[in-house]
Amino acid sequence: MQGLLLLVFAKMMHLPFIRNSQTTYTRTGIFGYWGNKGAVSVRFSFYGHMVCFLNCHLAAHMHNALQRVDEFEHILETQDFDIFDTPHVLDHKVVFWFGDLNFRIEDHGLHFVRSSINGGRLNLLWSKDQLIMMKKKEPFLQEFEEGPLNFKPTYKFDRKADTYDTSGKKRKPAWTDRILWRIKPKSLPSGEEEEEEGDDEKASTFTDNGQDEYPILVTQNTYTSVMSYGVSDHKPVIGNFTLELRKCFDTQLVHVTPVGEWSADQNALLTYTILEDFMSSTWDWIGLYKVGFKSASDYETFVWVRENELPEVNEVIEKSVDKNEIPLLSEEYVLGYYSTNLNSIVGLSDNFQILESKRAAVEGLVPKDINGINN
Structure with missing residues (x-):
């Protein structure tokens, strides 16, 4: 979709074990008619584990934080895959959600934000980051994890420069570009009551269909940006992850x-x-x-x-x-x-x-x- 691209690369040794790949997209620009905003996603089975990657571009501007949350939720509700056991994004065992989420830093003025960045006191800005604030209010956002924002805000820069916006608009720096991930919560077999408090070990071993499943562990190794990139007014954000999983199968079909x-x-x-x-x-x-x-x-x-x-x-x-x-x-x-x-x-x-x-x-x-x- 117009400026939204998602590429997945894999080592050749993994190819026979990447199956049931499907893609879809959601437009959110101009009431869903224009693809300048929205999301593209790809899902597949990786050694039997259902994985989904989603790249999005949400609504811009400081005052549209609630609209961004609505678009986030709308994308989750409307994206469908023709797979009986994982028809929606949140049905997958692991979801990586990333892109220009466009959340801004509220309340603090331009001078305070820039001085905090220049002084290496990024932690002073976290409490007013709109995404962090919204996660405290929205249960569905709380299921997504994110690493610490220990890199400078990646928006908005002068092109081909490491200086924040010096144009007449002087946009306030913000962490607009983010990488989130979610591991599907485990649940009890259908029809079973939740265990008493302190006896929840059994619940952690079941999936929705009541069968044992192999766990999967996601570890974020790095979460950073590339300040040397100057083609855009954004700086690219990089997340490096390790997935530890037990293969459900290891034989080619x-x-x-x-x-x-x-x-x-x-x-x-x-x-x-x-x-x-x-x-x-x-x-x-x-x-x-x-x-x-x-x-x-x-x-x-x-x-x-x-x-x-x-x-x-x-x-x-x-x-x-x-x-x-x-x-x-x-x-x-x-x-x-x-x-x-x-x-x-x-x-x-x-x-x-x-x-x-x-x-x-x-x-x-x-x-x-x-x-x-x-x-």
């Missing part, structure tokens, strides 16, 4: 492997085997990716897994890849099985080398030394 040597001089073979029953589809495909690829659609070529019938579990299927679709030069590649229903890669082969084709020199793709001889 599909085993994919290349057969023999691959080069563009002959058709190549691959095999795949579905290891677990899942919602496979004839629209699933296996892509050939250069190691370091950026997205599931960043393939060199692909083959459909099946034209008609889907294979049985543990059935080994062989597919052929046309030699004209195979890269001519030697590089490292990987095969990935993409599930249309799960919207993710659910099987990756080991890295393998594609050999340089004899056609590469003919087509002038091989670099030459100073004597004009092919290397």
Whole structure:
């Protein structure tokens, strides 16, 4: 949405265990018709743990603190995902909420705010930070955690400078850009009464469906800003977190492997085997990716897994890849099985080398030394 972007990067080793990814958005600008304000989000299952990331841009100006809270709550209520057990943002086990929340510092005058910043007495400003103040009043905000604001307010700066706004408006500095997180509270099985005070250990081991669940621990390692960045009138805010979790599964859904040597001089073979029953589809495909690829659609070529019938579990299927679709030069590649229903890669082969084709020199793709001889 107009100026709102959310990118998620993952190491390749994690890809087969990132499943059911979905995205959505909410417009809040001009009564919901304009996307200059609002939120974009992505959710997925990470080793069986439901995680959601949400980037937002809320209403501006000092006097709109209540409107920002209303927009925050509206986004939580209206964002829907087509997942039966986690249809809403707050259904996820972990939520990271971040962006230009636009909360300001109330009461204190410009001179006091700037002198507190210059003197390193940031703690004098915390009690008048609108988000901190609103968290004391709004129960749903109290579920979100935030690290200490031990970095200078990130708004508003002169562009390409480290000085706060010197324009005629002289906007008061504020921590507009924030990173919050929430771990889903645990609850008792449906129909059970809460335990007596002092006997709540049992409640902490159950989820809403009454089954034991693996815990997840979120630790914030750093929460800071980058003052050297000068393109915007905001300074970027960075949060570094460690997630400790017990994997609910650690086996890929599909085993994919290349057969023999691959080069563009002959058709190549691959095999795949579905290891677990899942919602496979004839629209699933296996892509050939250069190691370091950026997205599931960043393939060199692909083959459909099946034209008609889907294979049985543990059935080994062989597919052929046309030699004209195979890269001519030697590089490292990987095969990935993409599930249309799960919207993710659910099987990756080991890295393998594609050999340089004899056609590469003919087509002038091989670099030459100073004597004009092919290397």
